[in-house]
Amino acid sequence: MTSVIRDFSRLCLHTITTKPWSLSEAIAGYTKAGVVGITVWRSALAELGLAGSAQALRSSGLKVVSLCRGGFFPAGTAQGRQDAIDDNRRAVDEAAELGAPLIVLVCGAVPCMPLQEGRKQIADGIAAVLPYAEAAGVKLAIEPLHPMYADSRSAINTLGQANDVVEAIGNPALGVTVDVYHLWWDPDLEPQIRRAGESIFSFHISDWRTPTRDLLNDRTLMGQGCINIRQIRGWVEQAGFTGYNEVEIFSDEYWAGNQTEYVERIKAAYLSYA
Amino acid sequence: MTSVIRDFSRLCLHTITTKPWSLSEAIAGYTKAGVVGITVWRSALAELGLAGSAQALRSSGLKVVSLCRGGFFPAGTAQGRQDAIDDNRRAVDEAAELGAPLIVLVCGAVPCMPLQEGRKQIADGIAAVLPYAEAAGVKLAIEPLHPMYADSRSAINTLGQANDVVEAIGNPALGVTVDVYHLWWDPDLEPQIRRAGESIFSFHISDWRTPTRDLLNDRTLMGQGCINIRQIRGWVEQAGFTGYNEVEIFSDEYWAGNQTEYVERIKAAYLSYA
Numbered sequence: 001m002t003s004v005i006r007d008f009s010r011l012c013l014h015t016i017t018t019k020p021w022s023l024s025e026a027i028a029g030y031t032k033a034g035v036v037g038i039t040v041w042r043s044a045l046a047e048l049g050l051a052g053s054a055q056a057l058r059s060s061g062l063k064v065v066s067l068c069r070g071g072f073f074p075a076g077t078a079q080g081r082q083d084a085i086d087d088n089r090r091a092v093d094e095a096a097e098l099g100a101p102l103i104v105l106v107c108g109a110v111p112c113m114p115l116q117e118g119r120k121q122i123a124d125g126i127a128a129v130l131p132y133a134e135a136a137g138v139k140l141a142i143e144p145l146h147p148m149y150a151d152s153r154s155a156i157n158t159l160g161q162a163n164d165v166v167e168a169i170g171n172p173a174l175g176v177t178v179d180v181y182h183l184w185w186d187p188d189l190e191p192q193i194r195r196a197g198e199s200i201f202s203f204h205i206s207d208w209r210t211p212t213r214d215l216l217n218d219r220t221l222m223g224q225g226c227i228n229i230r231q232i233r234g235w236v237e238q239a240g241f242t243g244y245n246e247v248e249i250f251s252d253e254y255w256a257g258n259q260t261e262y263v264e265r266i267k268a269a270y271l272s273y274a
Numbered sequence: 275m276t277s278v279i280r281d282f283s284r285l286c287l288h289t290i291t292t293k294p295w296s297l298s299e300a301i302a303g304y305t306k307a308g309v310v311g312i313t314v315w316r317s318a319l320a321e322l323g324l325a326g327s328a329q330a331l332r333s334s335g336l337k338v339v340s341l342c343r344g345g346f347f348p349a350g351t352a353q354g355r356q357d358a359i360d361d362n363r364r365a366v367d368e369a370a371e372l373g374a375p376l377i378v379l380v381c382g383a384v385p386c387m388p389l390q391e392g393r394k395q396i397a398d399g400i401a402a403v404l405p406y407a408e409a410a411g412v413k414l415a416i417e418p419l420h421p422m423y424a425d426s427r428s429a430i431n432t433l434g435q436a437n438d439v440v441e442a443i444g445n446p447a448l449g450v451t452v453d454v455y456h457l458w459w460d461p462d463l464e465p466q467i468r469r470a471g472e473s474i475f476s477f478h479i480s481d482w483r484t485p486t487r488d489l490l491n492d493r494t495l496m497g498q499g500c501i502n503i504r505q506i507r508g509w510v511e512q513a514g515f516t517g518y519n520e521v522e523i524f525s526d527e528y529w530a531g532n533q534t535e536y537v538e539r540i541k542a543a544y545l546s547y548a
Binding site for chain 1: 385386388389393420421422424425426431432434435458459460461482484485486489499500502
């Protein structure tokens with residue numbers, strides 16, 4: 001049995017989870033709520049700029065768990081692929097300045113590009129960025145996305161595929177992100193988590209709403225959906241993961257409400273269902 | 275290279291594809307359009323009743339390819355599971371009377387029931403119905419559904435899982451349905467199609483719209499989306515499949531238009547992209 005979570009010492013929120021908040025507001029809100037970790041989405045850096053964001057995060061005492069998101073490597077032209085590599089290198093610079101040890105990769109997909117070609121371009125792109133990341137002391141994690149995003153967001157749709165890429169590249173700075181929303185349905189999930197082992201660099205939680213009303217922005221709070229979150233957390237911990245439990249919820253419904261109250265609901269759901 | 279389709283001798287439409295049409299209208303419309311096969315959804319039987327539907331289909335000269343759909347085996351109570359088995363036996367009776375050699379199974383899922391339990395109940399349900407189907411000369415095909423339906427429609431989400439069930443039960447009256455919409459993203463698809471071989475009982479086509487606006491009813495015409503339909507058809511044919519290419523499109527957009535014109539668009543898309 002997976003141990004029950006009794007405190008917030010491993011709780012991290014993604015800034016996208018409280019999207020209506022600016023980075024300043026998120027920092028203030030999380031700190032006040034006793035949230036320990038923050039994963040910063042790059043879009044949240046616009047308010048204060050990179051240096052200002054880094055300063056605000058340092059002053060807050062929050063632990064920067066990761067920067068979201070790099071990736072989106074496949075493109076129809078060589079220039080497009082180079083632009084993606086350049087942008088990922090900028091993300092590395094940002095992560096280094098923010099003190100984020102990890103960049104999460106949403107690997108990308110181009111509609112009508114054969115998936116095999118997209119997967120090759122993803123592996124090539126990661127290989128091109130990895131030395132730059134290593135030099136900066138920043139790790140990269142492949143986040144396999146749910147198969148419903150295979151058309152335009154990621155041609156890597158199972159943890160097995162992500163593990164294949166990690167093993168093929170064979171660099172300890174490259175690992176995987178396990179997100180229960182994307183992977184819960186996979187009959188091969190438990191053995192693939194075991195296989196990933198120490199290359200599990202981060203762990204994302206939310207829940208699958210039934211019925212789901214929108215392909216992108218209808219995730220729900222832990223316990224409100226059908227995912228066996230605690231069981232998956234157990235598998236991840238048995239594989240050796242000791243990092244943060246990162247709450248990443250895209251939800252038009254929750255974004256429309258009071259974010260301070262929402263963070264309290266997240267905390268309660270975290271203790272009861274994560 | 276997969277051979278190009280040059281005629282409509284293997285074209286079959288699902289009655290749900292032209293949902294605004296009654297069964298009578300579908301029979302008339304398909305016949306006039308030179309469509310050869312029809313897969314009948316059980317909901318379409320209400321208009322004429324079972325005997326009347328069977329009579330109308332026989333008179334039409336259309337080939338009844340399959341009856342959609344059986345399945346939905348998992349339930350929270352023993353009574354619920356028995357009701358599902360009884361309903362599947364009724365579907366067998368209907369298929370026999372309609373002259374449909376096959377029932378397609380959407381296997382079912384219950385939100386918050388562990389997927390492993392759902393999968394066990396599916397296998398048990400199929401095993402309970404299979405002798406009755408065999409006695410009636412009706413085959414059953416497991417249709418793995420896209421992982422985005424794992425919460426409430428099917429706990430069987432890859433062809434690999436469907437093949438596992440088929441092999442475990444080991445009855446030649448049980449096989450699989452390959453639907454490109456559900457399976458196109460799977461990196462393991464080609465080997466699993468090869469593995470399925472002669473147990474591929476039917477083949478469904480449509481396309482994945484980008485962006486997809488609705489989880490259920492936003493499939494699109496072949497060629498309008500991102501699925502490598504022709505390549506998958508080639509794999510299926512190499513595995514030995516010689517049956518119909520069944521067009522199964524759920525689409526609020528197309529249902530809102532003129533169905534006679536829509537059937538002509540389907541025919542054109544079929545020759546160009548299937």
